[in-house]
Amino acid sequence: MENLIALLIAAPLLGAAVLLCGGRRLDKAGHWLGTLFAAASFGIGVALFTDMLGRAADDRTLSQKLYTWIPVEGFQADVAFQLDQLSMTFVLLISGVGTLIHVYSIGYMEHDERRRRFFGYLNLFLAAMLLLVLADNYLLLYVGWEGVGLASYLLIGFWQHKSSAATAAKKAFLVNRVGDMGLSIAIMLLFTTFGTFAFGPVFASVGNATEGKLTAIALMLLLAACGKSAQVPLQSWLGDAMEGPTPVSALIHAATMVTAGVYLIVRSAAVFNGAPDAQLVVTVVGAVTLLFGAIVGCAKDDIKKALAGSTMSQIGYMILAAGLGPIGYVFAIMHLVTHGFFKAGLFLGAGSVMHGMNDEVDMRKYGALRKFMPVTFVTFGLGYLAIIGFPGLSGFFSKDMIIEAAFAKGGTQGWILGGVTLLGAGITAFYMTRVMLLTFFGEKRWQPDAAGHEPHPHESPKSMTVPMVILAFGSVFAGAFFEIGERFLKWLEPVTGYEHGNSPVSAMAVTASTMVVLVVGVGIAWSMYGRRPVPVLAPRGSLLTRAARRDLFQDDFNHVVLVRGGEHLTRSLVYVDHSLVDGVVNGTAASVGGLSGRLRKLQNGYARSYAVSMFGGTAILIAATLLMRAV
């Protein structure tokens, strides 16, 4: 069975190779091929899953070693995979949602003449993401990590003719480099501390390392997670990444890749458990991002950017949960999975709306679409209910567990974190209701596009609606399915460990207060956007609104601090380079040249002076030889 693991990755990798190298003759069939390879990977994943279920809980880890990648004495890196419950969860999510989004893209990208290439990149992404979650050592994980970064870059900038898309791709790439630095430093530290990269040996010997070392490693891993998962302070790229085609936003920038940071932290649980200070930083990052993303999501009029803010905020929940330690690991992953369903569904719904509205993204120019796009409305609506935590739907269970876990952290920390998560739940209810109301309710506020075409909203083709329906099912039922009989907890506990914690408030109280903030959030949104007509042009808004529209000045901050600072730094470095380094180098060169010019004058062309030189040389040679004997 373990021999199948490599096939999980090989199928989409082969797909990417075929599609990207196959050339024009594959244009007609490329999208089908790409979908087929993704589905094949999902099929293998399901087969492995059923096999895994058939085995006892403590015997579910499979491993496969392909070959030794870097065989150097004392520096062994294998291409080897490890499939346990955690990886399995990701494999099913990645290949399952991935396949659905491949299907969706068939319709969505129908008129794009570079569709084959798009599917090639999607396959490449799947392969890299699967490698990331299946690697059994940090070095190989790093390969997948960089692979998804590359795929993300290629797909954000897929419409490279738009300069905004090209810029967004570059921005995502650059910001991610900062995080990647963190990961590479973490790996080096791991190697110097433990002498290996492999998960098993590292986690087994965590006890031998000092807490300081573990904290350093954990913080570097957190930096990596911040980059990939768009957490404060490396969050700025995610909003711009929405320049990519919508299926990409759904798959990479909502459901899977951006959750890689959560995977990294949960996978490295042993390291984080040994570094409480680092864990505290993780929860702080999660809490800040949770609010940051939610506030930004409230002010955006671009439907995809509002959803991007929401993604950031929801991942903030997961990171926060992961920072709680064994209390929260399971719920971080559970929320990750349910979020994968409903956020992918929401993005696909948004894509469907854009598809019907001449690619308009401004929600203020939507309105009343529920009558024209019933399937989209229903599936989007179910996703909406799931994300705000409507009782019984997926988000209700998973988010509720995180809020409980935050309180269970105990002490002041517990109260603060619990309060933040509750507040976040309220804001989530507000901004998602806003999106829902602006898009599907109210009056028509449609505007002709730049070319003067009036929009004629219509339901999207089957290839797009079917994946939306399937994801809606997941949004509705996944949470309850996981929660009944604590299925998910039992499934994942052998890998991540679990502690109940000591919550100062009862589970009922938490649920009740969640309901209250939910109702308040929905109510405020209704009073602002449901009862009154919505202006097509955004009003000036309060200071906070304006700040949120500008992403809470994230880019201004980066510009002033990093760009200007960087420019100053490079300028001073250039100065040092010119005056000092070049001075030394050129000085050496000039003195060698000067010496050369002087020495060559000795070569004056007269045989007599050559003879003198020889004679003198011989005299010195003899004298030196005699001297050597004398001393």
Add this chain to the structure above:
Amino acid sequence: MSTLTAAHGLSALAAAAPADRIPAPHIEYAQLAPTLIVVGAAVLGVLVEAFVPRRSRYHVQVFLAVAALAAAFAAVVGLAAGGYASDKARIAAMGAIAVDGPALFLQGTILLASVVAVLTFAERRLDPAAHGNRVDSFAAQAASVPGSESEKAAVKAGFTTTEVFPLALFAIAGMLVFPAANDLLTLFVALEVFSLPLYLLCAVARRQRLMSQEAAVKYFLLGAFSSAFLLFGIALLYGYAGSVSYAVIADVVDGTVQTVDPALADTMGNDALLLIGGALILTGLLFKVGAVPFHMWTPDVYQGAPTPVTGFMAAATKVAAFGALLRLLYVVLPGLRWDWRPVMWGVAIVTMLAGAVIAVTQTDVKRLLAYSSIAHAGFILAGVIATSAQGIQSVLFYLAAYSFVTIGAFAVVTLVRDAGGEATHLSKWAGLGRRSPLTAAVFAVFLLAFAGIPLTSGFAGKFAVFKAAAEGGAGALVVVGVISSAIAAFFYIRVIVLMFFSEPKADGPTVAVPSPLTMTTIAVGVAVTLVLGLAPQYFLDLAGQASTFVR
């Protein structure tokens, strides 16, 4: 003792009473075959000049030379295969010639290098035909005054100096004996045998005859001067040891032998004679390898000599001279190593640095390569100083690698021409890479090999030499070597930059299309450079097996 008294002329003459019969010397002709074949072919070449009609001389001479060199190489391979490079190594010709690993390896190297060099001698397509006759790099009639009526007549008549082939063969014969010489007189005779033809060859350039003749005269004068030093050193060593045989001198240095000849009882064992004599002989050999401060002839002669001769001389002379130097230091004077090692340290350091530094400001390709060869002499000296089997191995390998790079590089120089013949001024090479990418690329390969960039033979050689030197305790020397390499890299890379990244000049030179002869030379040069760079181990092993001197 009996072999000693009979060993050679001087002692034999001094000791023998008139009534005694001089016994006929015993000569192992088979073991001397490589040299004898080349000498025989050279003599035949002289006869060809006398008896074969002018029209066919060129073809006969080229065939004779190439065939003789190939046959001599086959003989070397045969001897090596017969075990003479290892367990059957011995001293032949009554103590005069050593047949051992280093000798055979160096002879093989010299012969192979000579074959490709002789091909460039035979090149006749580079210059436009004069009066319907194809011309080569050599003067129509060497004896005629440049620019005179007789020269014009000779050109018009289509004369060519086909004597260069027998001359080259004589020189090669001398070079074959030089590293194998096992007594000081043979050493001296071999030196003269290969030097005199080289002086002549330097003088017979077709273009720029005056410069060529000036170079030849300088080379001759200074060569004679150095020969005098060598000869004086030989006399002093004879006075010290009472013999010219390497083995006997070594024994006397070691103290194994106390007295040889009652007539020399006063001087024998006088260390002043030994030290001064040794230093003088070193002078003579260092002159030939072009070490500082005995290098000053090199740039002038390299520049003035016909370029094919320069390539030949730069490669083959260096191999032969380093071979002789190795044998002198490892066979004759190992007992004296604590005296000569520090001195040679100094020579090596000065040679590396001076060669590299002065090359920086050169503006002529041939002079540039001359200084480069001086710097390389310094690098090889670093290997010589190692005084270990590894040192010998690395020097043997370096010499083989270096000679093919050198011949190839000078062969490329012959291709770049303008109205005045070869365009050797560096400014004219600007933009060559745009006009003739292949030629420039080939030259770039050679330059990179000179600079010692990995994947070329230059790197493998330099690495071997420096490694041997470092393990021999000469770490400081290696540091100086690396610094010199860095300086040297500057001017090699500068030429590459000039060729590929400068605008071509409007009146720039053209690249002549050579005949298959020069093409073969260049192709062999590139092939050897790359093979020795990519897979040096086999050849290093070969040099390693050949690194034991017989005593």
